[in-house]
Amino acid sequence: MEILASGITTGWGSQWETLANAINSYYGGGVDSAQYQRVVQMLNSGEYTMEEMDAIIGNIPEFSRTYNSAGELVQVSWKGSATTSNAGSSIASEINSNVTTATKSQFETAQTITKDAQTGTVTIGDTLTKYKTGQLAPTTAKGVFSSAIAGVTAAGVGITLAKTIDGALYNALPAFWDEHGMSAINPETWSYITAGENDFGSALFNLIFGIDPETNNPTAYIDETTFAYMTAYMISQGVFDIADEHASIDDTTGLPQSVIDALPLACSESLQFTGDYISGRGTGSDPASEYATITGSSPVYYYVIQDGSSIVAYACSLEPFTLDAYTHNRYGEYHTTHTGSKATYNNKEFYYCQADGASALDRVYYYTATPNILSFADRIECAYVILFGVHEEPQTIAGITDQPNGKRFNISGISDPSDINSVLNALKNQYPELWQDRYEISPDGETVIKYIPISLPTGGTGNQPTTDGASQTEPEVDISGEGSNVTDELIKTLIDMIQNAKTTEGMESDMQTPTQPVNPNPADTGSGSTPPAVIPTGTAKSLFAIYNPSQTEINNFGAWLWSPAFVDQLLKLFNDPMQSIIGLHKIFAQPTISGTDTIHVGYLDSGVSSNVVGAQYVTVSCGSVNLSEYFGNVFDYDPFTDVQIYLPFIGIEKLNTGDVMRGSIEVVYHVDVITGACLAEINVTRDLGGGTIYTYSGNCAVQYPISSGSYMGIVASLASIAGGVVGTIASGGALAPVAFGAVNGALNARTRVEHSGGFSGNSGAMGIKKPYLIITRPQTALADTFPMFNGYPANKSVVIGTCSGFIKCDKIHVENINATTEELSEIESLLKDGIII
Amino acid sequence: MQIVLYNNLSEKNKLNKTLQNAYELNGALKEETSVLNPDVLIEIENPTNFNYAYIPEFGRYYFIKGFTSVRNGLWRISLDVDVLYSFKDEILNLSGIVSNSETNGADNYLNGDVWKSKVKETTSIINFPSGLSENGHFILITAGG
Numbered sequence: 001m002e003i004l005a006s007g008i009t010t011g012w013g014s015q016w017e018t019l020a021n022a023i024n025s026y027y028g029g030g031v032d033s034a035q036y037q038r039v040v041q042m043l044n045s046g047e048y049t050m051e052e053m054d055a056i057i058g059n060i061p062e063f064s065r066t067y068n069s070a071g072e073l074v075q076v077s078w079k080g081s082a083t084t085s086n087a088g089s090s091i092a093s094e095i096n097s098n099v100t101t102a103t104k105s106q107f108e109t110a111q112t113i114t115k116d117a118q119t120g121t122v123t124i125g126d127t128l129t130k131y132k133t134g135q136l137a138p139t140t141a142k143g144v145f146s147s148a149i150a151g152v153t154a155a156g157v158g159i160t161l162a163k164t165i166d167g168a169l170y171n172a173l174p175a176f177w178d179e180h181g182m183s184a185i186n187p188e189t190w191s192y193i194t195a196g197e198n199d200f201g202s203a204l205f206n207l208i209f210g211i212d213p214e215t216n217n218p219t220a221y222i223d224e225t226t227f228a229y230m231t232a233y234m235i236s237q238g239v240f241d242i243a244d245e246h247a248s249i250d251d252t253t254g255l256p257q258s259v260i261d262a263l264p265l266a267c268s269e270s271l272q273f274t275g276d277y278i279s280g281r282g283t284g285s286d287p288a289s290e291y292a293t294i295t296g297s298s299p300v301y302y303y304v305i306q307d308g309s310s311i312v313a314y315a316c317s318l319e320p321f322t323l324d325a326y327t328h329n330r331y332g333e334y335h336t337t338h339t340g341s342k343a344t345y346n347n348k349e350f351y352y353c354q355a356d357g358a359s360a361l362d363r364v365y366y367y368t369a370t371p372n373i374l375s376f377a378d379r380i381e382c383a384y385v386i387l388f389g390v391h392e393e394p395q396t397i398a399g400i401t402d403q404p405n406g407k408r409f410n411i412s413g414i415s416d417p418s419d420i421n422s423v424l425n426a427l428k429n430q431y432p433e434l435w436q437d438r439y440e441i442s443p444d445g446e447t448v449i450k451y452i453p454i455s456l457p458t459g460g461t462g463n464q465p466t467t468d469g470a471s472q473t474e475p476e477v478d479i480s481g482e483g484s485n486v487t488d489e490l491i492k493t494l495i496d497m498i499q500n501a502k503t504t505e506g507m508e509s510d511m512q513t514p515t516q517p518v519n520p521n522p523a524d525t526g527s528g529s530t531p532p533a534v535i536p537t538g539t540a541k542s543l544f545a546i547y548n549p550s551q552t553e554i555n556n557f558g559a560w561l562w563s564p565a566f567v568d569q570l571l572k573l574f575n576d577p578m579q580s581i582i583g584l585h586k587i588f589a590q591p592t593i594s595g596t597d598t599i600h601v602g603y604l605d606s607g608v609s610s611n612v613v614g615a616q617y618v619t620v621s622c623g624s625v626n627l628s629e630y631f632g633n634v635f636d637y638d639p640f641t642d643v644q645i646y647l648p649f650i651g652i653e654k655l656n657t658g659d660v661m662r663g664s665i666e667v668v669y670h671v672d673v674i675t676g677a678c679l680a681e682i683n684v685t686r687d688l689g690g691g692t693i694y695t696y697s698g699n700c701a702v703q704y705p706i707s708s709g710s711y712m713g714i715v716a717s718l719a720s721i722a723g724g725v726v727g728t729i730a731s732g733g734a735l736a737p738v739a740f741g742a743v744n745g746a747l748n749a750r751t752r753v754e755h756s757g758g759f760s761g762n763s764g765a766m767g768i769k770k771p772y773l774i775i776t777r778p779q780t781a782l783a784d785t786f787p788m789f790n791g792y793p794a795n796k797s798v799v800i801g802t803c804s805g806f807i808k809c810d811k812i813h814v815e816n817i818n819a820t821t822e823e824l825s826e827i828e829s830l831l832k833d834g835i836i837i
Numbered sequence: 838m839q840i841v842l843y844n845n846l847s848e849k850n851k852l853n854k855t856l857q858n859a860y861e862l863n864g865a866l867k868e869e870t871s872v873l874n875p876d877v878l879i880e881i882e883n884p885t886n887f888n889y890a891y892i893p894e895f896g897r898y899y900f901i902k903g904f905t906s907v908r909n910g911l912w913r914i915s916l917d918v919d920v921l922y923s924f925k926d927e928i929l930n931l932s933g934i935v936s937n938s939e940t941n942g943a944d945n946y947l948n949g950d951v952w953k954s955k956v957k958e959t960t961s962i963i964n965f966p967s968g969l970s971e972n973g974h975f976i977l978i979t980a981g982g
Contacts, residue, residue, distance in 0.1 A: 544979065545979050546976060546977070547975075547977040548975060549975050557977070580979060580980045581979055581980070584978070585976055587970075587974055588971075590974060601980065620969055622965045624965070624966075632945060633945035634946055634949075635952065637946075640954060648968055674978065700969065701976075769969045769971050770967065770968025771968055772964045774960060774962060776960050777958060777959050778955065778958055782952070786951060787943075791943065792938060792943030792944065792949075793949035794937055794944055795935075796935055798934075798938075799929075801929030801930060803935065805939030806937070807938045808935065808937040809933045809935055809936065810933070810935065812931060812933030812934075813932065816930070817927040819923075819924055820872075823920045823923075826920045827920050830850060833850070834937065836851040837851075
């Protein structure tokens with residue numbers, strides 16, 4: 001077992017463990033996982049007392065505790081092996097083991113849950129499809145479903161749209177993320193996107209947590225409708241309004257006041273620059289398209305001056321530039337080349353030119369002047385302020401600012417925020433990369449719900465979250481602990497989000513035990529249990545006595561045995577004094593002690609005190625282990641995965657993988673202290689049913705020679721000279737009682753072909769005394785893209801239109817198609833060979 | 838007879854084809870040609886950039902199997918009906934039993950020849966929490982009670 005050091009955090013640290021274990025158990029962990037390492041790090045911090053650690057560790061099933069004789073916690077250990085952990089709750093307590101999460105899912109099918117906006121009916125989908133930039137085709141993927149409260153969801157959307165949120169917002173507007181106000185934007189859509197209410201009466205929104213397979217860091221995904229709705233709410237609150245900007249400049253010598261006052265009134269990257277041109281610009285009856293190519297080493301800025309009713313466009317830059325402007329309208333195509341002219345103002349040199357027909361530039365600033373404040377004569381001054389001024393962008397709302405270099409959301413085309421579709425379309429146009437890294441689910445085979453990544457707030461709590469390090473460009477939450485952006489508040493927020501998801505009209509999102517499939521076909525859970533084993537009681541106490549002496553007591557008894565007093569007296573009863581000693585052996589189970597007495601031989605009292613064995617049979621439980629699926633598919637079963645069990649004094653036995661997988665396995669030994677015979681029961685519990693599935697017998701007695709005859713009997717047994725020993729028993733000779741145990745051992749010695757040889761009591765004593773499972777798993781070799789070329793095995797009745805990707809039909813009725821016989825045959829043939837939908 | 842030529846970028850067994858660069862022209866059927874595998878004469882400078890066609894009169898889409906130059910500017914193209922795209926909507930309404938599926942209906946617990954593994958294996962050990970006594974206990978049986 002992996003031994004961990006002392007020291008574990010309390011408070012938020014325990015919550016962190018809960019989160020880590022929640023994610024870890026769902027995705028499969030073990031000592032190599034980042035979460036486990038994080039826990040180790042916390043344990044090694046030494047910041048807390050053992051008592052504190054004891055209280056916390058006791059609530060985590062993956063860890064076991066060891067105490068010294070004083071009752072002090074001295075050791076914390078990680079249960080299970082390095083490659084297979086018993087993470088999660090006991091399998092035996094689960095109603096349906098078929099939905100127990102595999103410790104490592106190679107084919108990741110998530111239980112996705114959706115709620116119908118009209119009926120409120122909750123349905124469970126099959127598969128998440130993951131789209132990712134750079135991948136040729138979507139893949140099936142896994143996500144952890146949870147819910148989030150309104151404030152966290154909305155703030156996450158804001159961060160994704162390049163906004164920064166700090167606590168000042170809540171000082172001024174403590175209920176900024178007011179759900180009542182949110183719901184009023186579009187009540188119908190609000191009803192659709194909310195998943196229900198938590199214990200505090202707050203609306204919840206479904207999120208998917210995807211986990212990076214390399215870093216184990218989570219990223220939150222939200223469905224696009226909720227994303228648009230939160231954006232619409234923020235639009236209504238003025239979050240995206242552009243405040244009057246003011247330019248300040250150090251040297252305003254000679255600068256007209258009108259220029260200082262008027263510039264820059266608006267700075268907006270409103271012109272979408274695609275390659276070298278934009279298209280479709282222009283309005284009215286004379287639409288035109290314009291594009292420009294620029295050569296220059298510095299960014300070129302574009303500005304427009306309206307002088308009376310005339311409007312002229314200009315361009316400026318710190319370095320020389322050339323601007324080739326092209327205009328294409330109904331009259332034809334026009335090409336004009338502009339070269340920036342050198343200008344000097346307040347000892348600053350720069351370049352500017354008229355830029356008619358050049359609407360597309362990189363780093364474009366579209367300047368809107370108040371009419372008649374400026375004139376074309378101010379064009380140089382305008383360029384000076386644009387190039388050398390400091391632009392201050394005051395906050396429209398206290399506590400909400402723009403992220404530096406963030407990609408801002410332009411709301412100029414959105415006239416009515418309650419039109420969620422228009423908001424959604426604007427988001428798609430301006431942030432297409434978000435939809436390129438999306439999750440999709442299709443719960444009914446027709447409706448497709450898209451989840452896109454958002455950046456979560458990493459500070460604050462509840463409905464007052466703060467950005468605190470999160471950014472638009474880093475949606476992944478670093479939970480590694482080293483240089484991470486994790487804070488106490490984030491942990492609590494995440495835990496609240498993951499663990500506060502509640503049951504609503506049959507909807508469950510428990511990460512430990514996903515919900516049962518809607519239509520199992522056929523019944524997939526077992527039931528019943530085996531009858532209990534009744535150990536016989538009673539013994540012929542008048543004919544023999546059984547003692548459990550210690551080593552010292554044995555030595556003392558032996559001394560008395562060979563003393564003259566014993567021999568003289570015993571010879572009056574037996575020809576051979578050793579006939580009074582029936583047997584001496586060692587068993588490897590604690591016998592039941594009924595009291596102490598001196599050892600009697602016949603009527604002679606040796607005077608040597610010893611424990612007295614009170615019962616012939618004793619039961620030893622070796623405990624139980626969970627055997628979870630590792631892959632979550634056929635690889636977990638025969639013939640791929642092989643399960644064997646080592647049983648002390650018996651050997652290694654093969655178990656049917658299907659009998660024990662997804663079950664809790666318990667080993668119980670029943671031992672006969674007189675003969676050493678042992679019976680190992682393997683009890684398997686699964687789906688709250690089960691019992692003794694396997695039994696094996698052996699012998700756990702080590703015989704000790706107390707006479708030359710008994711010694712020969714032991715040796716003969718070990719040498720498999722069974723005939724001589726049996727003959728001794730049949731003759732009822734003096735060797736019979738002593739040889740009984742040895743014969744028993746020989747008769748019960750088992751020969752193993754695969755992994756172990758005979759395990760009699762004498763040889764078994766040299767073996768391992770604790771049972772263990774040997775699980776042999778395959779190393780899979782599946783091509784990443786095989787689903788799209790071959791598909792997964794399936795056996796399901798479908799309508800072709802409900803499928804996507806590659807399918808191959810086993811049976812198909814080609815009907816209701818107005819085609820020739822040859823075409824119908826070809827359609828059937830193609831469907832059976834496989835098509836791509 | 839009208840015919841529309843395309844560039845088809847999709848796999849042959851894909852139901853919904855991605856067609857580009859539609860080029861519409863008129864053609865004439867070669868005598869005694871079938872609807873499923875027609876040969877069509879078209880006047881075009883060079884049709885070899887196209888690989889797909891649609892004949893509205895037949896209501897069918899075709900793969901272009903081959904080109905034959907009849908004379909300068911006159912080509913004969915051989916077509917092979919694409920039943921998948923031609924009857925796409927009807928096919929989508931069909932019901933059946935799928936044996937392999939990329940998404941809908943896939944079952945990770947069904948046997949199949951897709952489950953491939955290496956000859957190498959990994960072995961894991963799970964120890965039970967406890968076992969028999971490590972050192973054992975003496976049992977002495979003597980005659981008499």
